[in-house]
Structures are given as structure tokens and as C-alpha cells.
Amino acid sequence: MQEAKNLKGYKKEVDDALQNEFLRTAMDNFAVAYRTGRANAFAGMDVEALVADIAAAKDAAIARMDELFEEFKTNAEKIGLKVHRAETASQANAIIARIAKENGVNKIIKSKSMTAEETLLNHHLEADGYEVTETDLGEWIIQLRGEGPSHMVMPAIHLSRFQVADLFTDVTGEKQDSEIERLVKVARRELRKAYVEADMGVSGANFALADTATIGLTTNEGNARLVTTLPRVHVALVGLEKLVPTLHDALLVNRALPRNATGQGITSYVTWITGPNVCGSAPDNKKEMHIVFLDNGRRDLARDPVFAQVLRCVRCGACANVCPVYRMVGGHRYGHIYIGAIGLIITYFFHGRDKAENLVQNCINCGACKAVCAAGIDLPRLIKEVHARIQDESGHPLTSLLMAKVLRSRKLFHTLLRSAYLAQKPVTDESHYLRHLPFVFAQEHNFRRLPAIAEKPFRDRWPLLKTAVSDPEMRVALFSGCVQDFVYPEQLEAAVKLLSDRNIALEFPTDQSCCGLPLEMMGEKKTTREVARQNINAMSSADCDYIITLCASCASHLKNGYAKLFEHDETMTDRVRRFTSKVHPFSAFLHDILKVKADEFKPVPVKTTYHAPCHLCRGLKISEAPHALIELAGLDFRPAQEEETCCGFGGSYSSKFPNISSQILSKKLDDFKKTEAEILVTECPGCIMQLRGGVKKRGDNLKVRHIAEVLAESKRQTE
Amino acid sequence: MQTPDSLSALFKQKAELVSAVVKEVKTPHEALQYAIDVCERKENCLSLMPALNEPPDANPAKIIAAPALDATLTDAMRALCEKNNIRFLTSGLREHLAGIDIGLTFADYGIAETGTLVLDSSSEEVRLTTMISEIHIAILPQSKIRPDAYHLEDELGKNMRSYPNYTAFITGASRTADIERVLALGVHGPLELHILIIPEPEKERT
Incomplete structure (x- = not known):
């Protein structure tokens, strides 16, 4: 959640998060494991084509959002499924509360829904006197702690097993040990009663199929199945962007969603619900079922030529998984409710400028998110667009104005640089x-x-x-x-x-x-x-x-x-x-x-490692050429772990968020150290400034060189 | 070219990757016996709602639920359960929400690419059987295995048009990685999933 009043306040929160050792270790392990898991899950698949297909299918659906809604509604009403459309978050909450009231509901169970997080549904229902229990393990944990999620897929990733054990000890009144297997069983036991006693189940949906009025839910724990089966009332809160024309579109998205989210080929359960099913706890043996579609700015977004593509998001969380900044500060500081790169963008649209204005500046522009987005959203560019839009609305800061003024005139800019030398x-x-x-x-x-x-x-x-x-x-x-x-x-x-x-x-x-x-x-x-x-x-x-x-x-x-x-x-x-x-x-x-050849160089087998600049490996998709050149020049190439992770420079980012930048740098330098290389080659002066500066400060024995320099030194003199 | 055998092998491999137990059985009756054997070997189901149950029985009977077998198999299963002192349920699963030992169902289809079972669970008894059992055993005819979900679009579409409908894709046991990203099986659903593949009869192969 974003509560900071200004950038200074936000930076203070970020710096506090940097001190959290557990978070840092957990995030580091996750970042490395995720990359491998994702690669394995997509092995043998044409990921680029899949992403392009998803982008096209979602774009087509977004363009027809209103039409698909009407189609869904018409088909739903034929089968006794009640459909609502809420313009705002509070309207959605009010509709759900009204359904609860009309059905004489006391207790409510929920399965995980980011859309319900977006509307702060639980707060609303609890204020109205309902007992609401989250049933997804991670969501239950954070609900008990009174927190918001720190990741869209793994909401309690910021917590250790020990913290969960303490929490469960308080909740059950019995000492719980910290073995994860047992903690999971505590949830299994404690929550079963809640399912049985609940009168109403609230779920989200990953897909809403217009042609059959079916909703699709992807889950792993099996809680959504119980939530949609046991209570006599079921309400699904669904963002309008989840509407797709047919099952085929949903199956397409589902090829990427679990693989990109958690490296799974598919989640344990994918549940397709069409209309009110048989329900033994309902008076007439038939479920009371409602779908509440949430607008909250989505219909405007769908018409926005620049930002409509953010509605492609399938909520896999991958953009957070690979973000070097998320990795340092965690989700509570890297989002308001939605986390990661997509969070930086949609916070502005769903939760307003004041929640977004600090957050949106915390992007290092490394492009890691864009490279893994399941729907091919140009996340780094849209973050910059939001930033520009906010500045246009609320005024440009002085430094930014000054820089613009200076750079508008090359002569003025270069004169200033020359006088800076003096x-x-x-x-x-x-x-x-x-x-x-x-x-x-x-x-x-x-x-x-x-x-x-x-x-x-x-x-x-x-x-x-x-x-x-x-x-x-x-x-x-x-x-x-x-x-x-x-x-x-x-x-x-x-x-x-x-x-x-x-x-x-x-x-x-x-x-x-x-x-x-x-x-x-x-x-x-x-x-x-x-x-x-x-x-x-x-x-x-x-x-x-x-x-x-x-x-x-x-x-x-x-x-x-x-x-x-x-x-x-x-x-x-x-x-x-x-x-x-x-x-x-x-x-x-x-x-x-030019296709340079090995015989143009005198081999010097010095141990050499490489840092892939973000804007080269992802921005321009060039990874092999620098490797090949290092080897052509006869250097002893020692690839480093996480070679393609950002060095933490990010231009003005490193002066805006120096503490994050420095932590990212320090992790990189550790990785290079492990290669025992004497030379670190890269191809960006910004990276060189950051890396050389870090090496100098730490006193590491590593020469940081531009690839042009090492090649020029190895070049054979022509006769 | 994918043959029934290669699809079946891929299905097995993918299902085992997510900790499902995959076996081949020759006949449905062999599957029934398998369920009895697994039930015999397992510990008694842990009641998830002790307070709501009858006073603890010193030697409670284990429970197998199989609500959707055909009449012949139901009779056979009932007889097997009686013989082994196992309680057999074909309905009334809502009375057992604290948990049952074994849920036995057929699967409508298998998806080889991901080791997934497809089950029309519109019957609440079937749905609950696959949710509240500690071990879910599903019988899957080899002929019903398809390469991927796209190959089931027509069949799934038919389900979705015969409303109301509740169709489940089930892949492995219930799982979570919500605490420290450590994988744990058996959260709100079954702790184990066993899949019994019945090969196609010889005559259908030629």
C-alpha cells in the first residue's frame, strides 16, 4: 500500500525495506529459481509466438469489451445466472453486500481475487458486519496479519515460516512448529469449518467466456472449488478485461499463465463454471449465483490508444518476479495493491494519482519485465508514459524542468559539461x-x-x-x-x-x-x-x-x-x-x-567475464555478439551468474534511489567475483560508470572495460 | 504421429512430474481392487472438523466414496468394501465434509501435454468426492487421452452448453507454495492423486 505523502517519505519506506534481511534472501533465491522454473516450463515452446497470439486475442477482446459484456449477460440470464456491472470499486462492494443481505448471509468465504483486493471488498463486508474468511493459504495469512498482498500470485512471500508459525500459534491457541508441511495442514484443518459454515462464497475469475457465460478459475490449493461448491450463494467479482469471446481464447491464455506465474505447465485445478449448479445447502437445491463485473476505469482504458494494452494483463506476476527493484524492496513497497511493473502503471488508473506518483518513479528501466510479460505489454514504456502524464497534470519538478531546458540546446548543455570539468x-x-x-x-x-x-x-x-x-x-x-x-x-x-x-x-x-x-x-x-x-x-x-x-x-x-x-x-x-x-x-x-575474425586478434587468455547491458540484451535482443567477440579476441571467457540482470545504474535512477541502486550493484559485483575474472567487459558507458565505481569503492581486483577497448588492445597491427 | 501408446506415455510422464501416481490396470474391476488396497494401506482419514463429528470411535471404519460408477461396478465395489469392513458411499457426501479416505471416479478425458484429468463434476456428489477425499483415485480410459486442451474444445463446449455445468481440470494433488515458496501437497483438496489408465481393448486397436 502507498501511504507516503511525498517522494522523500516513499524513499524512507524503501530504505527501511532494504534493511529486511529475510526479504532480501528470499527474494534473491526466488529470482534465481523463477528463471530456471520458467525456462523449463516453456521448454520446446515458441514463447514469442504464444505471447503475440495472446496479445492479439486480448486486444481483440478489449476492443469489444462492451459487446462481450452484453453477450455474456444475455447468455447468463438464459441460464439463471445474475450479472451486474459496477462502475466503481465501492459500487462493486455495495452490490456484493446487497446480495449478501438479500440472501440472509452471515458468514462469507473467499478464494483469492486480486479484483477483490482492488476494491478492498473485505473491509467493506466486515464493516457491514459480515465475517469474511480468506481461504487461499497466503491470503489467509495476510488477512490474519491485517496486511495486503506482497505478490499477486504468492501474497505472503514476504513472510518466513517462523512468522507464520507464530501467527498460527496465536490463531489456534496451540504451539505450532515451523515445519512448512505442518503449517499447511493447520490451514487445511482450521479452514474446513469455515467452508462448511459459510453461507456465501466469493471468488474471482481468470476468464469470463462470453459465448457460454462460463467463468474459468485457475487455482492450486483447491480452495476455489470448495468456495464455489459448499455455500448456497456464489458471487464472482471479475474485472471487465477478463471477458473473452470463447473457450479457445481462455485456453490460449492458460498456456502461458501458469508457466509464466510459477513455472507450472498448468495449475492443479482449472474450474469451468457455467450457471448455477446443484447445491445441497441451498433451499431449492440450486445455487444462487451472481457475477459482478468491475469497471473501475477499465472501459476508459479500453479506449485509450496508449494504455489499452495494460488490460491484456493476465495477472501472472512475472513482471515482479524478474524486477531487480521488486527483488530489493518487496511488494509492499513496489505497488499499491497491484504489484510489480503492471502495478506501477495500473495503480494510477485504478487507485489514483496520489497512490501512483512516487511509485511510478521507482522503475530502473531495465526492461526485464517486458521480456517476460505473458501478454507482451510494453511495461517500461508505459511506466514512463504514466510518469509523464502525472507530471503534466501536477507540475514538473524543478530539476526535471531545468534538465529539459538545458538539453533542449546542445550548445548550452555542452558548455555546461565543459565548465563542469573545471x-x-x-x-x-x-x-x-x-x-x-x-x-x-x-x-x-x-x-x-x-x-x-x-x-x-x-x-x-x-x-x-x-x-x-x-x-x-x-x-x-x-x-x-x-x-x-x-x-x-x-x-x-x-x-x-x-x-x-x-x-x-x-x-x-x-x-x-x-x-x-x-x-x-x-x-x-x-x-x-x-x-x-x-x-x-x-x-x-x-x-x-x-x-x-x-x-x-x-x-x-x-x-x-x-x-x-x-x-x-x-x-x-x-x-x-x-x-x-x-x-x-x-x-x-x-x-x-563487419564479421570480424579471430585472426585479426592476438589471443590473450586473461580471465574475462561479461555484463549484459539491459538495453543491449533485452532492448535490442543482442546477447550472442558480445560473447562471440570476447572469444574471437582470444580472451578466457568466464560467464557470470545472472549476467543479464541490471547493474543498478538506470541513469538518473541511481541518483534518485541510490540505496536500491547500490544494493543491486553489490549483488552484481558478488556474482563477478565468483568467476575469478580479472576483466569485466560490457558495452554501455552507464554500466561502466556504475560497475567501475562500485569496484573502485570496494577495492575489488577487477578491471571494467568497454568491449571496444579490450578488442582494440588485442587487435593485430596491420603491416 | 502420436499413437495411443505415446500419448499415454506422455500423459504418465507429465502427471508423475506433479506427483500423481499413475498405474495401468487391465479392467475396471482391477481398479476397484486397487482402491481397496490403497485404502487398506493408508492411515485413517484425519477429521478436519473433530467437533462436528460423532464422539471418536476407537476403531472407525474407513470411507470410500464412488458416486458415479455404473450399476455393475457399484455393486462390485459395495461387495468389496463390505468384505474389507470399509464404509461405501454413493451419495450424501455433504454429511462427510470433515473428510473421507478415498474418492473413486472415472475421468472423462486426459490431456497428455500437462498430465491433466478432465471431469464433468456437475453432480455435486462427484464434485465433493474429488474435493474432500484424502486420496482421489481416477480411472482414465486410454482412448480418452488427447494431446492438448485444444483437442477437447468441442467436448468442453458441449459441457458448457448443457448448463448448469461444472467441469474440472485436475492436475496432481492440491498444492501450495505460499510459505517461503516451498512446495507442499494437500492444502484444501486431496493429499494424493492416483490415476489408473485402462488400455484400449485389443479389438479397438486394429
Whole structure:
């Protein structure tokens, strides 16, 4: 739940969560186990095609939401199933309370429903005097503790067996030991009576099939079966986005849902209920059955050209499972009621701006969520969109406005960077790290050493490096990004060295500026677009065949981000398409286009490990090229565990949430240490800044290098 | 090409992955005897509602429920239960919500891809049998195994159009990983699931 009044308050809560050792260990184990479990569950399946099919099926259903509702309702009424539609959460609760009242209900049992969590149904029913018992083990545990869920599928994942044992000791009045098998049996025993005594069962539904008015429920414990069978009244609370035309759509979604959620091929039970069934506890032997469809903003969302896709969500929780930030802080701090990346987005729509405005800033933009989403939702982009929307509604913070102002003018931006070089002079040491943090940096950045601004940026060195090629095989324009231009010019020099003697005409268009990703991360959408336009103009002036960049984040933003920025601007369509099709990250260019060979390098078998930048491995789906290059160069490659997990940099993220960033970094450095490598290679200056700074601070014996640098050093000199 | 035998083998493999016990039996009568044997071997069902039960019996009879067998099999099962001093139920499962030992049912279909049983459970007695038994034993004709759920769309659609209907997919025993993600079997449903596959008669194979 989000109770923090402002960003400062939220950061305090997050920092407290970081101190929770149990949570951290549990989450680390889970993150690693989940990845393996998911991969096994999908083994031999074409996951990409499946996700695309689900996205298409859900999109089609979302577009017909009202129609499907009417179809469901008509079919339901023919078979005695009563259908309601609630506009708001409180309306839904009131309808359910009314059904309870009309049927003389005293006790209610529930199976797990995120939709009921969304409406805070239990609070409402309890306030009306009903005794409500959750029957899903995790939900029961958190209900007894008076908490909300910390995960959509495993709501009590934040608790240890010992905490559960203590809780069950209190509840049963008998000492319970902490063996999990026995704790589960306590729930089995304690809850059976509740099922038998209940007059009404409340469930959710994973699917609502319009053509037969059937609901489908996927569960593991078997509680939903008892909840929908034993009491004489059954009410299902269902989000309108669960409506699909036919069983086929539901079976399609169900191929991915359990595999993505828990690595199961299917859940223990999938229950299909069509109409009021025989019920021995009902007066006429027939169940009183109601479906309450919840709108709560869904119908508006369905019509929103940007955000409609969030309604594809099947609530598998995978976006939380792989999120490096969720892993550090847990669900109570990474959501309001809905958790994880999808939670960051839909909190704004379902629970309002005040619950979402801090939360939505806590995305590191690593793209791990998007890569596993069962419905192919572009989660990181939509998080940024929500952030931008909130800033447009409630005002942009000063730093964000200032940054937008500076970056709008390349000259102003670069002048400021040059003067920063002079300002930092008294605080740098010989190793080109900032010796002390200048006043502009808060103490909190101090978890890593920050590099100094270079004396001479790459753009000033370029005129001396440039060589004329008379009849070039290809024309290549170099996009530097700000960090390499002003902090790590030597990385670009290494690239120039690697590309020399190849009959390539290399250009460095000097009107290029920041790619604009940091602006987008800060919610400055308008300036992001302006800067993009400037860069497209600057790079197009070079009239090149390829645009290469050594920064993975720039590459991904130039290629994918720019396409999205101008997707609704027809005047730009062709120019943007021409531009984006030319963009290649450095390693892919060397490996896939230049096809460099092993005999171009002198083998140096130094133990070398690799960090996969988020924007390279997920943003651009390039994983193999850097591996291949490391091996071609004759280095002794030692892959690290969780190579593709974010390093914790995330651009401005690391200054906004330094404590989370530092914890993520520390875990990464531990993984590299285990490889015994002497060199850590990566392909993004942001990652290098973070990783090198962390290594320097810890004093680890590890050299962090850009892949261009290690390749340039191994390159054989041509005669 | 998937043959009945390869589908059956895949079904077995997938069901065993989720801790189901899968056996082959030659005839339905062999399945009845299997249920008796499992019942004999198991400890008495633990009452989940001691307070609601009669005073504890020093030597209570175990209970097998099989509400949907045909008349011949029902008679045979009744006789077997009597012989072994086991209580046999074909109805009135609501009187036994504290738990029963064995629930014996047929399955309508099997789904090989996931080791799943499909059971039309519109009869409340059948539904409860599969929910409140400690061990659910399901008999599955090999001929009813399909490669995946898509191959059952017509059959399932027929169920859903003959309302009211309650169709269950059952895969393994009831399970949870809600405490520390540690897998535990037997939460609110059966502790064990046994599947008895009856091969197709020789004449149908040719």
C-alpha cells in the first residue's frame, strides 16, 4: 500500500525495506529459481509466438469489451445466472453486500481475487458486519496479519515460516512448529469449518467466456472449488478485461499463465463454471449465483490508444518476479495493491494519482519485465508514459524542468559539461575519479566512485583522429552519447582504432547531442521529442549507411525509442524509419556486419567475464555478439551468474534511489567475483560508470572495460 | 504421429512430474481392487472438523466414496468394501465434509501435454468426492487421452452448453507454495492423486 505523502517519505519506506534481511534472501533465491522454473516450463515452446497470439486475442477482446459484456449477460440470464456491472470499486462492494443481505448471509468465504483486493471488498463486508474468511493459504495469512498482498500470485512471500508459525500459534491457541508441511495442514484443518459454515462464497475469475457465460478459475490449493461448491450463494467479482469471446481464447491464455506465474505447465485445478449448479445447502437445491463485473476505469482504458494494452494483463506476476527493484524492496513497497511493473502503471488508473506518483518513479528501466510479460505489454514504456502524464497534470519538478531546458540546446548543455570539468578540478585524483563529491551530489551517491569529466571530450579529439577514405566500402556515422563524449572519450578512440584499415568512411556529426533517454526517464516527453528530432537531423547530414553507437542505452533509444516517439507523427514516418534502420550497437556491427575474425586478434587468455547491458540484451535482443567477440579476441571467457540482470545504474535512477541502486550493484559485483575474472567487459558507458565505481569503492581486483577497448588492445597491427 | 501408446506415455510422464501416481490396470474391476488396497494401506482419514463429528470411535471404519460408477461396478465395489469392513458411499457426501479416505471416479478425458484429468463434476456428489477425499483415485480410459486442451474444445463446449455445468481440470494433488515458496501437497483438496489408465481393448486397436 502507498501511504507516503511525498517522494522523500516513499524513499524512507524503501530504505527501511532494504534493511529486511529475510526479504532480501528470499527474494534473491526466488529470482534465481523463477528463471530456471520458467525456462523449463516453456521448454520446446515458441514463447514469442504464444505471447503475440495472446496479445492479439486480448486486444481483440478489449476492443469489444462492451459487446462481450452484453453477450455474456444475455447468455447468463438464459441460464439463471445474475450479472451486474459496477462502475466503481465501492459500487462493486455495495452490490456484493446487497446480495449478501438479500440472501440472509452471515458468514462469507473467499478464494483469492486480486479484483477483490482492488476494491478492498473485505473491509467493506466486515464493516457491514459480515465475517469474511480468506481461504487461499497466503491470503489467509495476510488477512490474519491485517496486511495486503506482497505478490499477486504468492501474497505472503514476504513472510518466513517462523512468522507464520507464530501467527498460527496465536490463531489456534496451540504451539505450532515451523515445519512448512505442518503449517499447511493447520490451514487445511482450521479452514474446513469455515467452508462448511459459510453461507456465501466469493471468488474471482481468470476468464469470463462470453459465448457460454462460463467463468474459468485457475487455482492450486483447491480452495476455489470448495468456495464455489459448499455455500448456497456464489458471487464472482471479475474485472471487465477478463471477458473473452470463447473457450479457445481462455485456453490460449492458460498456456502461458501458469508457466509464466510459477513455472507450472498448468495449475492443479482449472474450474469451468457455467450457471448455477446443484447445491445441497441451498433451499431449492440450486445455487444462487451472481457475477459482478468491475469497471473501475477499465472501459476508459479500453479506449485509450496508449494504455489499452495494460488490460491484456493476465495477472501472472512475472513482471515482479524478474524486477531487480521488486527483488530489493518487496511488494509492499513496489505497488499499491497491484504489484510489480503492471502495478506501477495500473495503480494510477485504478487507485489514483496520489497512490501512483512516487511509485511510478521507482522503475530502473531495465526492461526485464517486458521480456517476460505473458501478454507482451510494453511495461517500461508505459511506466514512463504514466510518469509523464502525472507530471503534466501536477507540475514538473524543478530539476526535471531545468534538465529539459538545458538539453533542449546542445550548445548550452555542452558548455555546461565543459565548465563542469573545471569546477571538479579540486576534487579529482590522478585516477580520474572524483576524489570528493562536489556539492551538487548528495552523500547518498557515495556507494560508488564517480568518474571525472574528461579534459578533452571526444568531439574535440575527433578532427585529429579523422582519416580520409577515398573510395569507401561503407559510410558509418558514430553516435557517441554524452557519457562517452565527455567522460570516456577513450572508448570511442578504441572504436575508431578498430574500424581503421577497413576502407570505412567514419564520420562524427558534431551537431549530435544527448539521445534524450534521460529526459524521457524524467517524464519530459516534449523535450525528449525535440532532442530526438535534432539528432535525426544531425545524423542524417552524414549521409551514411550505418549509425553505430557504443552506448547500449543510446542504441536502444535511437532504434526503438525514436520509433515510438514519432509513431503518431506521419510527417516523420519515413525519416524515422530510415534513421532507425541504420542504427546498430557496436558489438552487433562488428560481429554481424563487419564479421570480424579471430585472426585479426592476438589471443590473450586473461580471465574475462561479461555484463549484459539491459538495453543491449533485452532492448535490442543482442546477447550472442558480445560473447562471440570476447572469444574471437582470444580472451578466457568466464560467464557470470545472472549476467543479464541490471547493474543498478538506470541513469538518473541511481541518483534518485541510490540505496536500491547500490544494493543491486553489490549483488552484481558478488556474482563477478565468483568467476575469478580479472576483466569485466560490457558495452554501455552507464554500466561502466556504475560497475567501475562500485569496484573502485570496494577495492575489488577487477578491471571494467568497454568491449571496444579490450578488442582494440588485442587487435593485430596491420603491416 | 502420436499413437495411443505415446500419448499415454506422455500423459504418465507429465502427471508423475506433479506427483500423481499413475498405474495401468487391465479392467475396471482391477481398479476397484486397487482402491481397496490403497485404502487398506493408508492411515485413517484425519477429521478436519473433530467437533462436528460423532464422539471418536476407537476403531472407525474407513470411507470410500464412488458416486458415479455404473450399476455393475457399484455393486462390485459395495461387495468389496463390505468384505474389507470399509464404509461405501454413493451419495450424501455433504454429511462427510470433515473428510473421507478415498474418492473413486472415472475421468472423462486426459490431456497428455500437462498430465491433466478432465471431469464433468456437475453432480455435486462427484464434485465433493474429488474435493474432500484424502486420496482421489481416477480411472482414465486410454482412448480418452488427447494431446492438448485444444483437442477437447468441442467436448468442453458441449459441457458448457448443457448448463448448469461444472467441469474440472485436475492436475496432481492440491498444492501450495505460499510459505517461503516451498512446495507442499494437500492444502484444501486431496493429499494424493492416483490415476489408473485402462488400455484400449485389443479389438479397438486394429
